Amino acid sequence: MGRRQYLLCFFFLCLISSDQGLVKGVVGLACNWGTQSTHPLEANIAVKLLKDNGFNKVKLFEADPAALKALGKSGIQVMVGIPNEFLAPLASSVQVAVNWVQRNVSSYISRYGTDIRYVAVGNEPFLQTFKDTFLNTTFPALQNIQAALIKAGLGRQVKVTVPLNADVYQTDSGLPSGGNFRSDIHGLMISIIKFLSDNNAPLTINIYPFLSLYADPHFPVDYAFFNGTSAPVVDGSISYTNVFEANFDTLISALEKNGFSSMPVIVGEVGWPTDGDRSANINYARRFNQALVDRINRGQGTPKRKTPTDIYLFALADEDAKSVRPGNFERHWGIFYYDGAIKYQLDMGNGKALVPAKGVRYLARQWCVMSPEASLSDPNLPNSIAYACSYADCTSLGYGSSCGTLDARSNASYAFNMYYQTVDQRNGACSFSNLSTLTKVDPSQNTCRFEIMMDLGKHETPPRRSFAGRKENPAAMMAFISALILIICGAY
Known part of the structure; x- marks a missing residue:
């Protein structure tokens, strides 16, 4: 072998072994795994679900103990998140950051063999709707976590990043x-990016083409998808045929303008919801996510970044305890239902289809529905519906959603059943002022799925979040429930 051939082979081998290497960057898929659910998948089942479907990278939104233990020696690389409410204490003291890293990173790496690669400091902390709440704490928290990782001897193994919403950049020219x-x-972003660059860490950005369609009824539908036919947006010598590439390259232009043309970028969240809005449906989700998976498997970049980047699909499974402040679709981003059942089929690469979760056990096969003898004009009906939907997820009943075409009685039945299932079919839970009854006949209709929840008593699970304890916008929630009552009790 000549010297030139040797050097070329050596260079190629370095690419394969490097974390930033082109070859390794396109092997496998990445996914977000959220746990804001009244009935979360048991951690070991969720990890098996990830592995069975080819995901070798996962992003957690918090240091969930069960998830981090189950990911130990799984072969899955982990990005562990720090919720925004922790930014202030982490910013106040390096010691707080040292304690956090020891408790949530070092211990899982050493005790369980969890392959933690990134710590995500905050989650979209500069979102304009947060009104500067985290403006002064994000960067100090980032610096302190970095210092804590170095002190723990993990400075090279574990990198810091900050997942940001795409609203941190803009284009005046369109x-x-x-x-x-x-x-x-602007100044804060440059400081953060320079800090990340100095520590060989990536920038993370969340891009949601669905939100472009959701926010603007005149947005060209096809432009939201990768295989759309809309007239391209021509930018000099580049023609953009989809909003994802245009959005990502807007960020790359911003980085180039400010002297960071080679800054590595991770796409932390991208996906399409299946319910909660007329544009959030299974057909659109399948169309978007299949094209997304295809381009990941091809190692396809964007016009300004040919090198593929890590792209974390959002999300693994539905989460019925998420806030609906952004929209009712927030609880329906999963490529799987809450229980790991398949919503729609995808080719995950090499002809491999999605595989459902295994080992899931369910509550008794029974549903709580409106009694045939009950009247829609019963004065107790509105309060009963309001109570049910205050503690359970009724977002599928909204206009354009999967259960949006039910009649009034079926709407009430859906609300009653969601409450009954959410509280684990508790004795007396199907008792709404003599308006309800139990049935063993599945009331599901067309696209509307009447749930039966998983039996959490059959396996060890992390503590469930209660709806009462969830951070929510009370006015938004009450407006939504009031709208539901008008829909369900339309006979009034």
Whole structure:
């Protein structure tokens, strides 16, 4: 072998072994795993679900003990998140950060063999709707976590990042080439990016083409998808045929303008919901996510970044305890239902289809429905529906959603059943002022699925979040429930 051939082979081997290498970057798939559910998948079942479907990278939104233990020696690389409410204490003291890293990173790496690669400091902390709440704590928290990782001897193994919403950059020209960071946070963004760059850490950005369609009824539908036919957006010599590439390259232009043209970027969240809005449906989700998986498997970049990047699909499974403040669709991003059942089929690469979760056990096969003898004009009906939907997820009943075409009686039955299932079919839970009864006949209709929840008593699970304890916008929730009552009790 000649010297030149040897050097070429050596260079190729370095690419394969490098974390940033082109070859390793396109092997396997990445996914977000959230746990804001009244009935979360048992951690070992969820990890098996990830592995069975080819996911070798996962992002957690918090250091969930059960998840981190189950991921130990799984062969899955982990990004562990720090919720925004922890930013202030972490920013106040390096010791707080040292304690956090020891408790949530070092211990899982050493005791369980969990392959933690990233710590995500905060989650979209500069979102404009947060009104600067985390503006002064995000960067100090990031610096302290980095210092804590170095002190723990993990500075090279575990990298820090900050998952940001795409609203941190904009373009005045309407074209990707005009991209720059928001003027109100420009200086802060440059400081954070320089810090990440100095520590060989990536920037993480969340991109949601669905939200472009959700926010603007005149947005060209096809432009939200990768295989759309809309007229391209022409930006100099580049033609953009989909909003994902245009959005991502707007960020790349912003980085280039500010001297960070080679800054590594991770797409932390991208996906499509299946319910809770007329544009959130199974057909659109299948169309978007199949094209997304295809381009990941091809190792396809964007016009300005040919090198593929890590892309974390959002999300593994539905989460019925998430806030509906952004929209009712928030609880329906999963490529699987809450229990790991398949919503729609995808080719995950090499002709491999999605595989459902294994080992899931369910409560008794019975549903709580509106009694045939009950009247829609019963004065107790509105309060009963309001009570049920205050403690259970009724977002599938909204306009354009999977259960949006039910008649009034079926709407009430759906609300009653969701409450009954959410409280684990508790004795007396199907008792709404003599308006309800139990049935063993599945009341599901067409696209509307009447759930039976998993039996959490059959396996060890992390503590469940109660709806009462969830951070929620009370006004938004009450408005939603009031709208549901008008839909369900339309006879009034």
